[in-house]
Amino acid sequence: MSTEQQRRGAGVRGWLFGLVRARTGLRPAWGWHGWTGVLCAGAAIVVFGGITVTVEAGRAAAASSAEEAVKSLSQVLPSDPLPQDTGKLGLEQMLRRLSTTERIMQTVAHPDDEDGGMLTLESRGEGASVLLMTMNRGEGGQNKIGSNLFDVLGVLRTLELLASDRYYGVEQRFSHVVDFGYSKSAEETFQKWGGHDIALGDMVRVIRTFRPDVLIARFSGTERDGHGNHQASSILTQEAFRAAGDPKRFPEQIKEGLLPWQPKKLYIGNVCGFMAMNCGDANYTVRLNTGVKDPLLGMAPIQFAMEGLRHQLSQGAGGWTVEPGDRFTYYKLMDSVLATGTGGHEKDFSAGLDTSLPGLASRLGEEEKKVPFLRPGLVKLQGDVQEAKQLADEDPAKAAKPLLTGLGGVQDLISETLRTKALSAEAQKELLVQLRTKESQFQQAVNLALGLSVTATADTAVAANPEDAFMAVPGQVFGVTARVRNGGKQAVAVKQLELEMPKDWRAAATAGSAQGALQPGQEMKMQFRVTVAENAEYSRPYWHRTDAEKDSVYTIDDPRYVTLPFPPPPLGARASYTVDGVDGAARTTVTVGFKDTEGRQQERALAVAPAFSVAVEPSSQVIPTQKDGADEIKVGVQSELAGAATGHAQLTAPHGWIVTPPQEKVDFGQRGERKDCTFQMTPAAGHEGRYEVKAAVDGQGKAYAEGFYIVTRDDLNTFYYYQPATQRVSVVEVKIPEGLKVGYVMGAGDTIPTVLQQIGMNVSLIPAEKLGTEDLGQYGTIVLGIRAYDTQKDLLANNQRLLDYVSGGGTLIVQYNTGTGTFNGGKVTPYPAELSHARVSVEEAPVEVLAPGERVFHYPNEITQHDFDGWVQERGLYFMSSWDSHFTPLLASHDPGESEQKGGLLMAKYGKGTYIYTGYAFFRQLPAGVPGAVRLYVNLLAAGH
Numbered sequence: 001m002s003t004e005q006q007r008r009g010a011g012v013r014g015w016l017f018g019l020v021r022a023r024t025g026l027r028p029a030w031g032w033h034g035w036t037g038v039l040c041a042g043a044a045i046v047v048f049g050g051i052t053v054t055v056e057a058g059r060a061a062a063a064s065s066a067e068e069a070v071k072s073l074s075q076v077l078p079s080d081p082l083p084q085d086t087g088k089l090g091l092e093q094m095l096r097r098l099s100t101t102e103r104i105m106q107t108v109a110h111p112d113d114e115d116g117g118m119l120t121l122e123s124r125g126e127g128a129s130v131l132l133m134t135m136n137r138g139e140g141g142q143n144k145i146g147s148n149l150f151d152v153l154g155v156l157r158t159l160e161l162l163a164s165d166r167y168y169g170v171e172q173r174f175s176h177v178v179d180f181g182y183s184k185s186a187e188e189t190f191q192k193w194g195g196h197d198i199a200l201g202d203m204v205r206v207i208r209t210f211r212p213d214v215l216i217a218r219f220s221g222t223e224r225d226g227h228g229n230h231q232a233s234s235i236l237t238q239e240a241f242r243a244a245g246d247p248k249r250f251p252e253q254i255k256e257g258l259l260p261w262q263p264k265k266l267y268i269g270n271v272c273g274f275m276a277m278n279c280g281d282a283n284y285t286v287r288l289n290t291g292v293k294d295p296l297l298g299m300a301p302i303q304f305a306m307e308g309l310r311h312q313l314s315q316g317a318g319g320w321t322v323e324p325g326d327r328f329t330y331y332k333l334m335d336s337v338l339a340t341g342t343g344g345h346e347k348d349f350s351a352g353l354d355t356s357l358p359g360l361a362s363r364l365g366e367e368e369k370k371v372p373f374l375r376p377g378l379v380k381l382q383g384d385v386q387e388a389k390q391l392a393d394e395d396p397a398k399a400a401k402p403l404l405t406g407l408g409g410v411q412d413l414i415s416e417t418l419r420t421k422a423l424s425a426e427a428q429k430e431l432l433v434q435l436r437t438k439e440s441q442f443q444q445a446v447n448l449a450l451g452l453s454v455t456a457t458a459d460t461a462v463a464a465n466p467e468d469a470f471m472a473v474p475g476q477v478f479g480v481t482a483r484v485r486n487g488g489k490q491a492v493a494v495k496q497l498e499l500e501m502p503k504d505w506r507a508a509a510t511a512g513s514a515q516g517a518l519q520p521g522q523e524m525k526m527q528f529r530v531t532v533a534e535n536a537e538y539s540r541p542y543w544h545r546t547d548a549e550k551d552s553v554y555t556i557d558d559p560r561y562v563t564l565p566f567p568p569p570p571l572g573a574r575a576s577y578t579v580d581g582v583d584g585a586a587r588t589t590v591t592v593g594f595k596d597t598e599g600r601q602q603e604r605a606l607a608v609a610p611a612f613s614v615a616v617e618p619s620s621q622v623i624p625t626q627k628d629g630a631d632e633i634k635v636g637v638q639s640e641l642a643g644a645a646t647g648h649a650q651l652t653a654p655h656g657w658i659v660t661p662p663q664e665k666v667d668f669g670q671r672g673e674r675k676d677c678t679f680q681m682t683p684a685a686g687h688e689g690r691y692e693v694k695a696a697v698d699g700q701g702k703a704y705a706e707g708f709y710i711v712t713r714d715d716l717n718t719f720y721y722y723q724p725a726t727q728r729v730s731v732v733e734v735k736i737p738e739g740l741k742v743g744y745v746m747g748a749g750d751t752i753p754t755v756l757q758q759i760g761m762n763v764s765l766i767p768a769e770k771l772g773t774e775d776l777g778q779y780g781t782i783v784l785g786i787r788a789y790d791t792q793k794d795l796l797a798n799n800q801r802l803l804d805y806v807s808g809g810g811t812l813i814v815q816y817n818t819g820t821g822t823f824n825g826g827k828v829t830p831y832p833a834e835l836s837h838a839r840v841s842v843e844e845a846p847v848e849v850l851a852p853g854e855r856v857f858h859y860p861n862e863i864t865q866h867d868f869d870g871w872v873q874e875r876g877l878y879f880m881s882s883w884d885s886h887f888t889p890l891l892a893s894h895d896p897g898e899s900e901q902k903g904g905l906l907m908a909k910y911g912k913g914t915y916i917y918t919g920y921a922f923f924r925q926l927p928a929g930v931p932g933a934v935r936l937y938v939n940l941l942a943a944g945h
Contacts, residue, residue, distance in 0.1 A: 069310075069313055069318030069319065070313070070318075070597075070713055070714050070715050071598070071714070072318075073310055073311055073313075073318070073714075073715040074596070074598075074714040074715035077596075077600065077602050078163065078602070078715060078716055078717045079591065079602055079603040079604060079717070082166060082167070084124075084296060084297055084298070084304075086448075087396070087448070088392065088396045089296050090448050091392055091396050091399065091445060091448040091449055092296055092389075092392060093124060093127075093169075093296055094441055094444050094445040094448060095385060095388060095389050095392060095399075095445060096124075096125075096126070096127030096296075097127040097128075097129070097441050098127070098385045098388075098406075098438065098441050098442065098445060099127055099357075099382075099385055099389075100126065100127045100128060100350075100355045100356070101355050101356070101357060101359060101360055101434055101437075101438075102122075102126070102127075102128040102129070102213055102214070102349075102350050102353065102355040103128065103129045103130075103131075103210065103211060103212040103213050103214070104122050104123075104128050104129070104130045104131070104212055104213070104214045104216065104349060105130070105131045105132075105133060105206070105207065105210055105212035105214070105215050105216065105263075106118070106119060106130070106131075106132050106133070106216045106217075106218060107133045107134075107135070107203065107215070107216070107217050107218065107233055107234075107236070107237045107240075108132070108133070108134050108135065108218040108219070108230075108233055109134070109135045109136065109179075109218075109219070109227065109229035109230045109232065109233040110134065110135070110136060110137075110138045110141070110179055110227075110229060111134055111137065111138045111157045111158070111160060111161040111164075111312060111315070112138075112161075112309065112312050112315045112317065113134070113218055113219075113230065113233075114132055114134070114161075114164075114168070114218065115218055115269065115329055116164065116167070116168055116302070116305030116306065116308060116309050117288075117290030117291075117300075117301050117302035117305045117306075117327060117329060118216075118288055118290060118329050118331075119132060119168040119169070119170050119305065120167065120168050120169060120290070120297075120301035120302070120304050120305040120308075121288060121290050121301040121302075122349070123168060123169035123170055124168075124169045124294065124296070124297060124301065124304070125294055125301055126348070126350075128350075128355075129171075129437055130168070130169065130170040130171070131170060131171040131172070131173060131206070131210045131212065132165065132168070132170045132171070132172055132173070133172075133173045133174070133175070133203060133206050133563075134161065134172070134173070134174055134175075135174070135175045135177055135199060135229065135232070135233050135236075136154075136174070136175065136177055136178050136179040136229070137154035137155070137157055137158050137174060137178075137179065138153065138154060138157035138179050138314075138315075139151055139153055139154035139157075139178055139179045139548070140178065140179035140180050140181040140182075140873065141153065141157075141179060141181075141314075141315070142748075142786075142787075142818070143314050143748065143749065144313065144314055144315060144316040144748060144787075145313050145314055145748070145749075146314070146748070146749045147748070147749030147750055147751060148749075149924075150548040150549070151541075151544075151545060151548050151721065151723075152709065152711065152721045153314065154178075154179070155541065155711045155719055155720075155721045156314055156711050156716075157312070157314060157315075158174075158565050158566070158719070159711060159712070159713075159716045159717055159718075159719060160311050160312040160313065160314060160315075160716065161312065161565075162565055162716075162717065163308065163311035163312075163715065163716050163717070164305075164308035164309050164311055164312060165308070166308060167304055167305055167307050167308025167309075168305055168308055171210070172565050173206045173210075173563045173564065173565075174202075174563060174564075174565060175198075175199045175202035175203065175563070176198070176202060176543055176553060176554040176556055176562065176563075177193045177198060177199045177202075177552065177553055177554075178192075178193075178545070178551065178552045178553060178554060179229065180192050180552040180873065181841060181873040181874050182227065182839060182841045182874060182877070183227060183228030183229055183841055184227075184228055184841055184895055184898075185228045185231070186221075186228050186231035186232045186235055187228070188228050188841075188842070189228040189229050189231070189232040190232060192552040193232070193552055193553060194552070194553055196235075196236065196239065198553055199232070199236055200236050200239055200240055200243065201250050201253075202562070202563055203236055203237065203240040203244075204240050204243050204244045204249065204250050204253065205250070205253055205258065205562070205563060206563050207240055207244035207261055207263065208244055208253060208258040208259065208260065208261045209258065209563075211261045211429075211430065211433050212263050213263060213264045213265070213350075213353055213355075214263060214264065214265050214266075214267065214349045214350070214353075215237060215240070215241050215263040215265070215266045215267070216237075216266075216267045216268075216269065216331060216349070217233065217234040217237035217238065217266075217267070217268045217269060218230075218233070218234070218269045218270070219231065219233055219234040219268070219269060219270045220234055220268050220269065220270040220271055221234030221235045221237075221238060221268065222234075224270055224273055225270055230270075234268055234269075234270075237266070237268075238266065238268070238334060238335070241263055241266040241335055242262075242335075244260065244261050244262065244263065245260045245261060245262030245263075246260060247260045259425060259426055259429050260426070261430075262337055263337075264336065264337055264338055264352075264353060265333060265335070265336045265337075265338065265349065265352070265353075266333070266334045266335040266336065267285065267286065267331040267332060267333055267334060267349065268331065268332055268334050269329075269330070269331050269332075271283045271284050271330055271331065271332040272284065272330050278328075279328075279330040281345070283330070283332065284330040284331060284332050284345075285331060285332050285333040285344075285345060285346050286330070286331045286332075286333070286345070286346050286347075286348060286349060286351075287328050287329070287330050287345070288328065288329050288330075288331075288348065289326050289327065289328055290302040290305075290327045290328075290329055291303075291322075291324070291325050291326045291327035291328075292326070293324070299324075300322075300324065300327070302322050302327045303321075303322045303324070306320055306321060306322045311715055311716065313713075331349075333346070336352075338352045338353070356382065357378045357379075357381050357382040357385070357438075358375055358378045358379050358382060360374070360378055360431065360434050360435075361374045361375040361378055363430065363431075364423075364427050364430075364431070367422075367423055367424060367427045370420070370422035370423055371416075371417070371420060371422065371423060371431075373413070373416050374413065374417075374431075377409060377412070377413045377416075378413075380409055381406050381409050381410060381413075381438070384402045384403065384405050384406035384409065385402075385406060387402040388402040388403045388406070388445070388449075392449070396448070396449050397449060397450075397451070397488055397489040397490070399445075399449045400446060400449035400450050400488070400490065400579070401580065403442060403445050403446045403449055404446055404579055404580050404582045404584070405580075405582070406442050407439070407442040407443060407446055407582055407584060408581070408582040408583075410435055410438050410439045410442055411439060411582075411583075413435055414432065414435050414436065414439060417431055417432055417435065418432070443584060443585065443586075446579075446584055447584070447586050449488070450486070450488040450490070450492060450579065451486060451487030451488030451489070451520075452484070452485070452486060452487070452488065452492060452575075452577070452584075452586050453484070453485050453487065453586065453588075454482065454483065454484050454485075454497075454573055454574070454575045454586045454587065454588040455482070455483050455485075455573075455588055455591075456480055456481070456482040456483070456499070456571075456572070456573035456588050456589070456590040456591070457480070457481055457590065457591050457592065457593065457603070458470055458472075458478055458479070458480055458590060458591070458592045458606055459478065459479030459480060459481055459527070460478065460479075460592060460593075461593075462593035462594060462595060462601055463592075463593065463594040463595065464594075464595055465594060465595060465597075466594050466596065466602075466604075466710055466712050466718065467672075467710055468594070468672045469592045469593070469594040469604065470592045470606075470671075471539075471592075471606075471607050471608065471609035471640050472530075472532045472536070472570075472571075472606060472607070472608045472609070473532065473608070473609060473610070473611050473640050473641060474532050474533060474534050474535065474536040474608070474610075474611070475531075475532060475533075475534045476531075476532045476641075476642065477529060477530065477531050477532075478529075478530055478532075479510070479527060479528065479529060479530070480499065480507070480527070480528045480530050480571070480573075480590055481512075481525060481526070481527050481528075482497050482499065482514075482525065482526050482527075482528070482573040482575075482590075483523050483524065483525040484497055484514060484518065484523060484524050484525075484575040484577075484586070485522075485523040486518045486519065486520055486521065486522055486523070487520075487521070488520055489520055490520065490579070491517050491518065491519050491520065492517070492518045492577045492578075492579055493516070493517055493518075493577055493578045493579065494514055494515055494516060494517075494518045494524055494575060494576075494577050495515065495576045495577055495578060495583075496514065496515065496574075496575070496576045497514030497524065497525075497526050497573065497574075497575045498573070498574055498576075499528055499530065499571065499572070499573055499574075499590070500571070500572040500573065500574050500587070501530070501570065501571050501572075502533065502536065502537070502570055503533070504533035504534075504535060504536075505530065505531065505532060505533050505536065505570075505571075506530070506531040506533075507528045507529070507530045507531075508528065508529045509526055509527070509528055510527045510528060510529050511526070511527040512524070512525045512526035512527050513526065514526045514575065518577075530571070532608065536570070536608050537558075537567070537570070537608065538608050538609060538610060538708075538720075538722070539567070539569070539570070539607035539608050539609065539719070539720055540567075540708065540720055540721075540722045541557075541566065541567075541719075541720075541721070541722070542556065542557050542558040542560075542561040542562070542564075542566075542567055543555065543556055543557060544557060544722075549872040549873065549924075549928055550872070566719055569589045569590070569605035569606060569607070570606065570607075570608055571589070571590040571606050572587055572588060572589050572590060573587065573588050573589075573590060574586070574587045575587075589605045589606075590605070590606045591603035591604060591605055591606060592604060592605075592606055596714045597714055598714065602714075604712070604717060604718040605717075605718070607718075607720060609640045609708060609720075610640065610704055610706075610708075611639065611640055611641050611645070611699060611700050611702070611704065612637055612638065612639055612640070612641075612645075612647055612697045612699050612700075612704040613637070613638045613640070613704070613706075613707040613708050614635065614636070614637055614649070614695055614696065614697050614704050614705060614706060614707045614725040615635070615636045615695075615707035615723075615725055616633060616634070616635055616636075616693065616694075616695045616725050616726060616727040617633070617634040617635075617636055617676075618727065618754065618758075619723070619726075619727055619728070620727065620728045620729075620730075620927055620928075620929065621633075621727055621728070621729050621730070621758055621929075622729075622730045622732055622755050622758045622759055622926070622929045622934060623683060623686070623729060623730070623731050623732070623758065623759070624686070624731075624732060624733070624734050624736070624759050624760060625686030625687065625688060625731055625732065625733045625734075626686065626733075627683070627686065627760070629682065630658075630660075630680040630681055630682040631680070631681050631682075631683075632678060632679070632680060632681075633651065633678075633679045633680075633681050633693065633727060634676045634677065634678055634679075635649050635651060635664075635676070635677045635678075635679065635695040635697075635725070636674060636675075636676050636677075636707070637649055637666050637674065637675050637676075637677065637697050638672070638673070638674040638675075638707075639668040639670075639671060639672070639673055639674075640671055640672070641668070641671060641700070642670075642671050643669075643670065643671075644667070644668065644669055645667075645668045645699065645700070646665065646666070646667050646668070646699065647665075647666050647668075647697040647698060647699030647700075647704075648663050648664070648665055648666070648697065648698045648699070649663060649664050649665075649666055649677040649695065649696070649697045650662065650663040650664075650695070650696060650697075650698075651679045651681065651693060651694070651695050652693065652694045652695075652696070653681055653691075653693050654683075654684070654691045654692070654693070655684075656684035657681060657682065657683050657684050657691075657693075658681070658682040659679055659680070659681050659682075660679065660680045661679065664677040664678075664679070666697070681693065683729070683731065686731050686733075687731065688731055688732060688733045688931055689730075689731050690728065690729070690730055690731075690929065691728075691729040691730075691731065692726050692727070692728060692729065693726065693727040693729060694724070694725065694726050694727075695725040695726070695727075696725065705724060705725050706722050706723060706724050706725055707722070707723065707725055708720045708721065708722045709721045709722075709723075728929070729929075730928075730929020730930075730931070730934075732759065732929065732931045732934050732935070733931065733935075734759055734861060734931070734934050734935050734938055735860040735861050735935075735938070736759060736760050736761055736860065736938065737859075737860050737938070737941070737942040737945060739780075740761070740762065740780045740781065740941065740942060740945060741762045741764070741778060741779050741780050741781075742756065742761060742762060742763045742764070742779060742780065742781050742782070742783060742941055743763075743764055743765075743766045743774075743776070743778075743779035743781070743782045743783070744756075744763055744764070744765050744766065744782075744783045744785065745765075745766050745767075745768055745771065745782065745783070745784050745785060745788055745792070745795065746765060746768070746785045746788070746792075747784065747785035747786045747787040747788030747789075747790065747791050747792060747815070747817075748785070748786055748787040748788075748790065748791045749785070749786075750785050750786050750923040750927075751923075751926070751927045752783070752785070752922060752923060752926050752927075752937075753765060754927075755926040755927060755929075755934070756926075756937075756938075756941075759934065759938070761938070761941070764779075766779075766782070768788070768792035768793075768794040768795055769794045771794055771795065771797075771798035771801060771802070772794070772797070772798050772801065776801070776802070776805040776810065777805070777808070777810070779810065780810065780811065780945050781810065781811040781812070781813065781941045781942075781943075781944075781945070782802065782805065782810060782811070782812050782813070783812075783813045783815070783941070784812070784813065784814045784815060785815060785923075786815050786816055786817075786923045787816070787817050787818055787819075788814075788815070788817065789817045789819065789822060789823050789826065789828060790817050790818055790819040790822065796822075796826050796828070799826065799828045803830050803910070803915075805913070806830065806910045806911060806913035806914065806915050807830075807910055807911030807912065807913060808911065808912060808913065809911070809912040809913045809944075810913045810914075810944075811913055811914040811915075811916070811941070811943050811944040811945065812913070812914070812915050812916070813916045813917075813918065813940055813941070814828075814829075814915075814916065814917045814918070815918055815919075815922070815923065816876070816877055816878040816918070816919045816921075817835065817878060818878060820835045820836065820837065820878070823835045829915070829917070830886075830908060830910040830915050831883070831884035831886040831887060831908060831910075832883070832884045833880050833882065833883040833884060833887060833906065833917070834880060834881045834882045834883070835878060835880055835881070836878070836879060836880065836881035836903070837877075837878060838878070838879040838881060838901050838903065839874065839875075839876060839877035839878065839879065839901075839919070840874065840875035840876055840877075840879075840893045840894060840895055840901055840904070841874050841875075841877075841895055842874070842875070842895050842896065843871045843872055843873055843874050843875060844871070845875050845893050845894060845895055845896070846868075846893065847865075847868040847875065847891055847892070847893045848891065848892040848893070848900075849863070849865075849890070849891060850888075850889050850890055850891060850892050850902065851888055851889070851890050854888070854890060854907070855943070856890065856907065856939050856940060856942075856943045857890075857939065858939075859939060859942060860938065860939065860942055861935040861936075861938060861939055863932070863935060863936055863939065866932065867931070867932025867933070867935055867936055868932055869932060870930050870931070870932070871921075871925055871930055871932075871933060872924055872925065872928045872930065873921065873924050874921050874924070875893050875904070875920060875921065876893070876904045876918075876919040876920035876921050877919055877921060878919045879901050879902075879903035879904040879919045880903030880904075880906055880917060880919070881903055882903075883903065883906055884908075886908045886909070886910075887906040887907065887908045887917075888906065888907050888908065889902040889903065889905070889906055890905040890906070890907055891904055891905045891920070892904075903919070904918065904919045904920050905917070905918050905919070905920055906918075907943065913944055914943050914944030916940055916943060918940065920933075922937050925937075
């Protein structure tokens, strides 16, 4: 992976559903989503649940404008709080939260499915505690801004979704089922996910942990949802509503200490269809207007949510905006355990629920009598919040006193609840979840009113780029400086400033003092010498797949973190203090500094990395059986150790293969240095098949056999993707046409040219901006990469030149594009043809050769039915729906229960040359080394020659 790929990371999802399908997202995309739209006047008008979204022309999908989009999104750095969460605005937001006990959980299938306007309205507008559960991480989608796919795309989209969540104001959870690509039915989805129980168990776990009052499915669970993953997410939510409260369901969770939990109300969405501007009275229970301006946000919740959604760049959402005005979202009540308040239309989700602070006592029913201290204490807390609201209007600092009183009061209630033996376990658990939520909210509000903040940074130089930022290594020693600052108007008695760290880590104070009175405008600091445990865990995903092309459920490597986005950062700092006799605390994460692409200093959480990171380049290779001689393989090794270090790299190949040299010594002089070791590998006499070549480095008394990539972007936080130092080799029996020179114009990014070079073809990349001046006649065939018309503005401008090239005798292969409006409106084909959203999502779907006599099925490789075996993820996407008689359809395929699709591979003679359109997913098949796909693609390249 190149440095640029590491910097950009993986990707986002979004689908225009209906007239135009698209999806939304951001870093290292797939089928139906809840977006619909039409193209007009150079911009896309997208409708989402009645919300009209304007997509700037060329920005929704253009990779060339990704950097521009990132610049516009990173005005607030990811390491800094949003302005709405600081100062007076932040305090008033927190006071809204303190005024209610409502807890809401929404479930969706993929990143960008979420109803951001509703989430923002409920969380930031109403103050509810809100959690978003996303079933998968969007691993199987298309990447609108890069070539990274599969699990690294999942890491990227997780980061993008977390960036959106900052705006929504919600917690985030995931299941460990995978986005395996576009699915047209819930049945296929459940088959891929191993039935209902894997995903259902994760959802029940989250419900039992978060304990929401209201459970909301984004989708309806019907065919109206389009994507099978969408349908499945709603079906599971409707099952989980009752299953979470049944102790007989998933009893292993009960043994772990989780208690059953029965949400009070269940709603489903997409009840009117995503194109609906209005919804019939009988179709919905709750209608929420997310378009009303909120003074604390400075805009309407839907507009604020869109600011968050735009971070999902890999899904194409970077240029989306929402105009002012009413925006309605609709939900229907499907189940309830309430005796009242569930008939007809409701004002909001809390209808029939007492969400006031004193209402917590009422939830105990008859057991309230066992805790006579509770209701008076809750009434007092409610009074403290009201007093703080009144004082905050005048001066936020004055709100500190009642908030401190409330903090002390809720701490007392927690202590008394823990001491009492009268309550049942279920009642005590429910009460403690709510009280601890309020304690955290009071604490945050107090810190805002006091102007108290804590920072902690590793004592290392600010790196020149994200890749070189300091990472801790097991056994390593480094310094940390922690500071506590009083930005308020009254003195604070600091009791201690300490580091919070995992077991077996050590920290010793080396300088500074953090005890005593901290006056307004002053800060205290302490320096620590930190020793990382020898067995410290690396900062990595807690899940993995052995085969990303086939596995549809992750293996969980560390159950402690299951359903979390990522494992938490390893090192933090905590300042404890006393004000007016009440104890409080402020926390932060220890960070390291680096410069982003704009030269601005950013901070990211300290991470733990192995001493050596190992990667094989290329990570996959396709070798023809008739290949003579050796292949060059590079083993890249990077040291994270401070100072000099030495290791020995070696390559292990299948039996009978020859590798030289047997090993190579690598010496490093400083941390972050990278060395490449070059090996020559000669495969044994070729038989078609799949093999693995593995690399490892011995150093510091350990063996290292995996590498990590830094997944980040200027507008995102950072995480890390690990993969084994393994090269997957596909030996393929393929004949290559002699003397054919191929020119390849990249689109959104794919690795097809690399594979073609590996099998011995002469391929050159043609920059899109040079299409107007390049001597196209030197190429026998020109290929347009995936989504080239979507992403390369110079392509449309020079399309006639490409058609003239075909007319003069060249072969042009056009691969799939998602912007049907741009493609069809631009009339880019030599004869009329209509691009559609038709696809064949089942990779095993039968394929019929419609024109067996065509030379493309015989030269230079004989294509048989077996060449369609072993395809991965899907057959193809964005097939043509109609075409002029000059085109010859070459293949037909269809998903189960659907009509035949013949528009996936069309060929036409134009002048002296050949024009080919293909929607078949070669961009997935060739990197995966699918033999038949490689042979067919080579034949397409040779067409007309």
